[in-house]
Each structure stands twice: as structure tokens, then as C-alpha cells.
Amino acid sequence: MENKRPLILVSNDDGIMAKGISELVKFLRTLGEIVVMAPDAPRSGSASALTVTQPVHYKLVKQEVGVTVYKCSGTPTDCIKLAWNTVLDRKPDLVVGGINHGDNSATNVHYSGTMGVVIEGCLNGVPSIGFSLCNHDMGADFEAAGPYIRKIAAMVLEKGLPPLTCLNVNFPDTPDIKGIKVCEQAKGCWTNEWEVCPRQNDRNYFWLTGEFADHEPENEKNDHWALANGYVAITPTKVDLTAYDFIDELNQWIEENEE
Known part of the structure; x- marks a missing residue:
């Protein structure tokens, strides 16, 4: 590796063959x-899952000036952990996930393997970004996102x-x-999440599906509104899940219970 240039570690949850990750590498080179x-x-949907019931294997796919590509049998989070501990010769300057085929706004951040990549980088003290496009098509056009990806990544590197x-x-x-709009996470939940998929006359098989119900559709501060109105939505996201604003009240509950 060329130690004078920033080191960028990239992964995704759509797999090594997805167009989105190839486009991301092109934009970041x-x-x-x-x-x-x-x-x-x-x-997809693996969040921060880890493989703990079997060994994880990686293989070199391609190596050229400025870009080295490996594929891994594990989850997106496995990929970051494995790369960190096996193939990198130094701590990366940036971890990037994506470009995901499909958005990861609102509550999707909790389920997303793309954001699992980002959260793992963040937990290890590396600036980390997840990029997603509101299009699930495997042939989606990512060109309009390119200049913004370079601009945002360069800003975070700096x-x-x-x-x-x-x-x-x-x-x-x-x-x-x-x-670009800097946004808060849209508040809402998924509804109608299962579709019957009968097999061998057994109706207890289902496909995961669903519709997102935005609880604040007119809130111009949230990421759903930004995307619906043609803006890039950047949501700064914390990985410390402690509810600090509830600590004092919960302590009071405990004290009252002990009296």
C-alpha cells in the first residue's frame, strides 16, 4: 500500500458484484x-451481525495501483473486522459503506448492513460514512451522486x-x-411487513416486505422529507445508544422502589 495517501476501507451489504460498490470505488479513487x-x-438486512458459528474466509479478487479488492464469506461487519486484522498494514483514515441499492433513511439505519460497516468503523475510532441511493435496481444510475460522494468524503478526510x-x-x-440537507432521522415504523409465500400447501411461509409509515411527513428537518424533495440527506448518527436524558429519572424510580 502507498503509505503517503489516505487509506480508505470500503465494504457493502449488496455483495462484491454489486454495481454500487464499483461506482463507489470509482468516485473515491x-x-x-x-x-x-x-x-x-x-x-442485506444484516445490520451489525457477526459470523460466530463457522469460520470466515477471504480471497484476493483484484490488485492494481491504488485499489486492492477482496471478497469475504462473512457479513459486512465481519469484512471490516477481518480486513482490519489481516490485510491492512495501518489504521484506515476512512471507512465507507455502499453505495447501497435502496435507501437507509429513518429506522432502516438499524437494519442496514451498509450501516453495519459504518458503525464498526466508528466504534474503532475511524471517521465513517454510509452512502445509499433510493433505487433498488441492480442497474441503478449513480452518476448524480458521484460529485457529492467525493465532496463529503474529502470533507471528512480533512x-x-x-x-x-x-x-x-x-x-x-x-x-x-x-x-444537501443535514437532517434528523425520520420517526416512523414499518407496517404490513409480511407477505404469504405458500410452499407445499403450507401457508406458514412468508416473504419480508412492508411499507414505511412516516409519523411526521411534513417535518422538513427529517431525512424522508429531504429525499422526497430531491435533496441529499446527511444524518449525523451516534453509535452510543445510552439515553442520557433518562438516567436521572430512572435513578429516581430506583430510589423510590427501594424506600
């Missing part, structure tokens, strides 16, 4: 030395991010992006 360690097949804070960046599916 000018910013540093890139190492890709991505799942050997799609792992300035860093606060401890235990990462960026969840989602792109609207349009060639005419209006600009």
Missing part, C-alpha cells in the same frame, strides 16, 4: 489508497468526525439533485 473487503454474496459519530448519507433517485 482520487482521494486515497482503497482497500475493498466485501461479502461474496448479498447480505476535518474528521466527533467520537462515536458517523454519517448516514442518502441520495434521491434523480439526476437533478437540489443540494
Whole structure:
């Protein structure tokens, strides 16, 4: 690896063959030395899952000036852990997940393997960004996102991010992006989540599906509104899940119970 350039570690949850990760590497190449360690097949919805019941294997796929690519039998989080402990010769300057085929706004951040990549980087003290496009098509057009990806990644390489804070960046599916909005996570939940998929006359098989119900559709501060209105949505995301604002009240409950 070229030690004078920033080292960027890249992974995804759509798998090594997905168009999104190839486009991401293309957009980031000018910013540093890139190492890709991505799942050997799609792992969508794996969040921060780890493989603990069997060994994990990786294999070199391609090596050229500025880019080294590996595939891994594990989850997106496995990929980051394995790359960190086996193939990297130094701590990366940036961890990037994506570009995901499909958005990871609102509560999707909790389920996303793309954000599992980002959270793992963040937990290890590395500035980390997840990029997603609101289009599930495997042939989706990522070109409009390219300049924004380079700009955001370069900004984070220069300035860093606060401890235990990462960026969840989602792109609207349009060639005419209006600009960037820094957003809060949309509040809502998934509904109608299962579709019957009978097999051998057994109706107890289901496909996961669903519709997201936005509880604040008119809230112009949230990521859903930004995406629906043609803006790039950047949501700064904390990985420390402690409810600090509830600690004093919970302590009071405990004290009252002990009296």
C-alpha cells in the first residue's frame, strides 16, 4: 500500500458484484489508497451481525495501483473486522459503506448492513460514512451522486468526525439533485411487513416486505422529507445508544422502589 495517501476501507451489504460498490470505488479513487473487503454474496438486512458459528474466509479478487479488492464469506461487519486484522498494514483514515441499492433513511439505519460497516468503523475510532441511493435496481444510475460522494468524503478526510459519530448519507433517485440537507432521522415504523409465500400447501411461509409509515411527513428537518424533495440527506448518527436524558429519572424510580 502507498503509505503517503489516505487509506480508505470500503465494504457493502449488496455483495462484491454489486454495481454500487464499483461506482463507489470509482468516485473515491482520487482521494486515497482503497482497500475493498466485501461479502461474496448479498447480505442485506444484516445490520451489525457477526459470523460466530463457522469460520470466515477471504480471497484476493483484484490488485492494481491504488485499489486492492477482496471478497469475504462473512457479513459486512465481519469484512471490516477481518480486513482490519489481516490485510491492512495501518489504521484506515476512512471507512465507507455502499453505495447501497435502496435507501437507509429513518429506522432502516438499524437494519442496514451498509450501516453495519459504518458503525464498526466508528466504534474503532475511524471517521465513517454510509452512502445509499433510493433505487433498488441492480442497474441503478449513480452518476448524480458521484460529485457529492467525493465532496463529503474529502470533507471528512480533512476535518474528521466527533467520537462515536458517523454519517448516514442518502441520495434521491434523480439526476437533478437540489443540494444537501443535514437532517434528523425520520420517526416512523414499518407496517404490513409480511407477505404469504405458500410452499407445499403450507401457508406458514412468508416473504419480508412492508411499507414505511412516516409519523411526521411534513417535518422538513427529517431525512424522508429531504429525499422526497430531491435533496441529499446527511444524518449525523451516534453509535452510543445510552439515553442520557433518562438516567436521572430512572435513578429516581430506583430510589423510590427501594424506600
